[in-house]
Amino acid sequence: MTAVTDLLAGWMPGQRWFGGKGRDWAEVSDEGFFLDQSDPVLSVHRVQITYTDGATETYLVPLSWRESPAEELAGAFIGAVTGSNGTENYAYDAMRDREATVPWLTHLVAASTVGPMRFHPAGVAHIPEGLPGDIISTEQSNTSLVYGESAILKLFRRLEPGLNPDVEIHDALRRAENPHIAGLLGHIEIDGAPGEEPATVAMLQTFVPNASDGWRLATSSVRDLYAEADLHADEVGGDFAGESERLGEATASVHADLARVLPTEPADRDWYRTLAEQMTQRLDAALAVVPDLAEHADALRTLYTAVAGTEEPVTRQRVHGDLHLGQVLRTTSGWIVLDFEGEPARPLAARRELDTPLRDVAGMLRSFDYAARHMLVEQPDDPQRAYRAQEWAERNRAAFCAGYSAAGGVPLAADSALLRAFEADKAVYECVYEARNRPHWLMIPLSSLSRLTSGD
Template sequence: MNAVTELLAGWMPGQRWFGGKGREWADVTAEGFLLDQSDPVLSVHRVRVTYKDGATETYLVPLSWRESPVEELSSAFIGAVADPHGGENYAYDAMRDRDATVPWLTHLVAASTVGPMRFHPAGVAYIPEGLPGDILSTEQSNTSLVYGETAILKLFRRLEPGLNPDVEVHDALRQTENPHIAPLLGYVEIDNGPGEEASTVAMLQAFVPNASDGWRLATSSVRDLYAEGDLHADEVGGDFAGESERLGEATASVHRDLTRVLPTEPAERDWYRSLAEQMTSRLEAALAVVPDLAEHADGLRRLYAAVADTDEPVVRQRVHGDLHLGQVLRTASGWIVLDFEGEPARPLAARRELDTPLRDVAGMLRSFDYAARHMLVEQPGDPQRSYRAQEWAERNRQAFWAGYSAASDLQLSAGSALLRAFEADKAVYECVYEARNRPHWLMIPLSSLSRLTSLV
């Protein structure tokens, strides 16, 4: 293992975007090239981690190199590597080194090819060449840089062969001029060698300034309701139902335009059966992790069995795949839907498959439940708060559904067994997540399962 690979192997497990935490490594290799040779030097590395169970993952890590330590970059410092002349070169996380963020846009404007990396400007809007980027503190599986108030670059940390759905969907929607997305300005890909598709490295979008994220707006409304002990959800100044209805309309608009520019096909009987089997399989696996699920298991099995036999018509299409209140922004003119890459933990090929828009609708309905109930975690035994949380959630779920139904081309039924099954499947996933990460939050998805299975 060379010195750079050793540095990266020690640093990566502590990064939020690294998905292999807690897994035992068998091997790690890294290959890199210079993306920019000015000051600081910018290198890009593909780090391939092989785990003891035989699985592999490849991550993208840009590094900036300095000849001496930089005090203001101490939080981004990775380590020092000896140079051939007896000195040392100091490696930093290049996404946190503002001087090292400029070349990304320079190469996009020039449509450069640098080593195995190719830059593709969309050619439709101004790219702020020469500006440094500021990292967003909310990074999760990816890392994002904001360039002034003009553009935002998302770096996809985990690489897989194929076009990332976030780029694919935004590129397709560009021709529809849908007002509920942030336009694509360009993207970057890296070759994987003969016979294999290139991987998407990054995408550049128009930045949406002065916007509020849906989760913060919704939870502020919930706090306003809790503060008014004698008022109903529709009587509080911070009532969110109007926004929920408009969000439903915006979601339907995006789904409708996706059918115009990307493939669709009617679902066949095998799809329903396969869907029911997948949901049942996830339930059985979850029962081993969350024993509290047992009281809902029979109802969930009946609900999933109904999916296999349903006669609800479904036209499969491209969807968001991971829609919730944290994936939408409210601007002065309306709602913007973000991040069409789907669940990052799922294989890229699975995220590009055709699906039903009901998966996205169910994800947003679950998000309203979370927004309403997250403060109950602090006071789980308060019956008044519990009642008010239920009232807020139901009011906003119905408003979103009304907005979506009015603007959608789908024939929707409020009692859809298929929609309830998608909600339940999402809640089962949430139970596993909370049991492993936030056990005190487990009450949120469990309480929703009582509602979803009571109608079966």
């Protein structure tokens, strides 16, 4: 193991974007090249980790190098490496070193090829060359830089062969002139092993300033409702139903354009059976983690069995794959949908498969439930709050569905076994997540499963 590999192996497990936390490593290697050799020097490393179970993952890590310590970058310091001439070289997380963020856009404007990395400008709008980027500290699986108020670069940390669906779908919706996305300005890819497709490294989009994310707006509405003990959800000044309806319309617009410009196909019986089997397998795995799911297990299996035999017609198409209130922004002109890469933990090939728009609808309906009930965690035994949370959730779920249907989305039947099953499957996933990360939040998906399995 080289000195740089050794540094990265010690630093990566502590990063939010690293997905292998808690897994035992068998081997690690890195392959790097220089993207810019000015001051600071910028190198890019592909770090391949082999775990003891035989699985491998490859991560992208840009480093900036300085000849002396930079006190202002103490929080980004990774370590020092002694060069062949005996001098110390100081390595920093290049995404947190503003001076080292300039070359990404310089190369994108020039459509450069640097070593195995190729830069592809979309050629549709101005790219702010020469500006440094400021990191967004709240992200988890990826890392993003904002350049001024005009562009945002998302670096995909975990590399897989193939075009990332975030790039592919944004490009398709740009061609369709859909108004509910932030425009794609370009993307970057890196060559893989012989015979492999290039992996997507990053994408550049138009930055949307002065926008509010859907989760923040929705939860603010819930707080307003809780503060007005004598008013119903439709009487509170912060009523969110109008926004929920417009969000439903925006979601339907995105789905319609994806079906128009990307492939579609009718679902066959094998698809329904496979879907039901996958849901059942996820339930079985979740039961081992969340014993409280046991009381719902039989009803969930019955619900999933109904999916295998349903006659609901489905036209499979490209979808968002991980839609919730945190993935949408409200601007002065309407809703913008973000992050079309799907669930980052799933293999890229699976995220690019055709699916039903009902999966996205179910994800958003689950998000309304979370927004309504998140404050119940503080007062779980308050029946008045529980009633108001249910009232808010029902009102906004109904408004979203009404907007979606009115804008020409796939029909949303009230008795849809598919939609109910997708919601339940998502709630089972949430139970596992909460049990592992926020046990005091487990009550939220469990209460939803009570509703979903009772047929209410």
